[in-house]
Amino acid sequence: MNDVKILAIETSCDETAAAVVVNGREVLSNIISSQIDIHTKFGGVVPEVASRKHIEAISLVVQEALDKAGCTLEEIDAVGVTYGPGLVGALLVGMQYAKSLAYAIGKPLIGVNHIEGHISANFIEHKELEPPFVCLVVSGGHSFIVYMKDFGEFEIIGQTRDDAAGEAYDKVARAIGLGYPGGPKIDKLSKEGNANAIKFPRANFHDESLDFSFSGLKSAVLNYLNKMEMTGQEINRADVAASFQKALVDVLVDNAMKTCEMKKVDKIAIAGGVASNSTLRETMISEGNKKGIKVLFPSPILCTDNAAMIGSAAYFEYLKGRKADLSLNAIPNLKLGER
Known part of the structure; x- marks a missing residue:
């Protein structure tokens, strides 16, 4: 060809x-x-x-x-x-x-x-990569765990029920005075903080779903900040950033690893803007090494x-012969796998 x-x-x-x-x-x-x-x-x-x-x-x-x-x-x-x-x-x-x-x-x-x-993007970075594999998609507007059965064929295993991961980063960054975009700024500041200083919640669903929920985590951070201000206590922004990030990353990594075990695959790819996050990469690689799962991610530009x-x-x-005609229209809420 x-x-x-x-x-x-x-x-x-x-x-x-x-x-x-x-x-x-x-x-x-x-x-x-x-x-x-x-x-x-x-x-x-x-x-x-x-x-x-x-x-x-x-x-x-x-x-x-x-x-x-x-x-x-x-x-x-x-x-x-x-x-x-x-x-x-x-x-x-x-x-x-x-x-x-x-x-x-x-x-x-x-x-x-x-x-x-x-x-x-992972097919560009890893030219040998072929399905099946698990992909964790995390960006400003989207958070998914996807089982990729074949090229262009997806099964959604988990997704956010409220805020996307990147959206939570932006909102928390704004609350602690870091500004926009929140992800890179929180990632940088968290390196100066103690990730175990503050115990923020991790959302898990009773129906054994691998969906995400980050609105509760975001609210917990805002409530903590309000409480500290009302009682006149000093806020350590680096500790807040590091503790928030650890809570969010722990859920992403845990659910992604469970999906790999459930689908019996030994490859997981990370994608989306939050895939550049250093804590997510380090934690995912560490857990992958423990479980014999190869972790792949694109270069930051991808x-x-x-x-x-x-x-x-x-x-x-x-x-696959999937070509569009001139009636193709924008679908702002297009779902993964929809045609």
């Missing part, structure tokens, strides 16, 4: 990204235009601002991806684009651009689930929202 080059576009949140990916594994270019400095002053992503910035950046980002890859539109075999989940306005910018481009050059259009993209991961996922959709 000849090489398949995918031009991929990702605009689900506040990164305008484009990439050229060959055969789902080799990245020729991966261009990301981040809006993080713009949204930091607002304490989070402002959807309308994000959409406008995508419109300004997308043509330049796509052209830069093609230039860096050293290829022309005529050499592209298909155009892949994120169509959900995400911010509807942001998604529409990337989708309309991708649909117009695919139509103009007469190449197939492939709609990609953003979460599947995060999982597929953990954040990027188009290379979308290009990888699009390739495996392409092989």
Whole structure:
């Protein structure tokens, strides 16, 4: 089979990204235009601002991806684009651009689930990786444990019932005065603190579900801060950060390891923005070594929202003949595995 080059576009949140990916594994270019400095002053992503910035950046980002890859539109075999989940306005910018481009050059259009993209980042980083394996997806908007049976075939084992892991990080970071984005800032500050200083709760469900719940943990941190302020006691922010992070990571790791045992697999991949977290990586590797489970994770650049991961996922959709037509629409609450 000849090489398949995918031009991929990702605009689900506040990164305008484009990439050229060959055969789902080799990245020729991966261009990301981040809006993080713009949204930091607002304490989070402002959807309308994000959409406008995508419109300004997308043509330049796509052209830069093609230039860096050293290829022309005529050499592209298909155009892949994120169509959900995400911010509807942001998604529409990337989708309309991708649909117009695919139509103009007469190449197939492939709609990609953003979460599947995060999982597929591991195929770029670990070129030998093939299903079956377990994947822990943890980002600002999503927290899943997934059993990947085959390329593009998923079984959801656990998911958050309220706040996603990254969302909890952002809210706690704001409460202790660290600002946005919360994940990297809490991870950095926690290295100066005692992770066992404060006993925060770990949510477990009586029905033996492997779902997550982080709203109780978030509330416990806020209640602790309020209590300390009301009684005039000094708050050690590093201890709060480290103790919160340990409580959250313990649940993620415990549930992921239980899934590996349940499905009798010895490989677990981590994906999503929180996959860059040093405590999560260290704890997961340590537990994996005890249980004989190999732990894989992408480079930090592939953990954040990027188009290379979308290009990888699009390739495996392409092989299965799953192509979209021009009626493809943005689905902001798209579920994993939905078509």
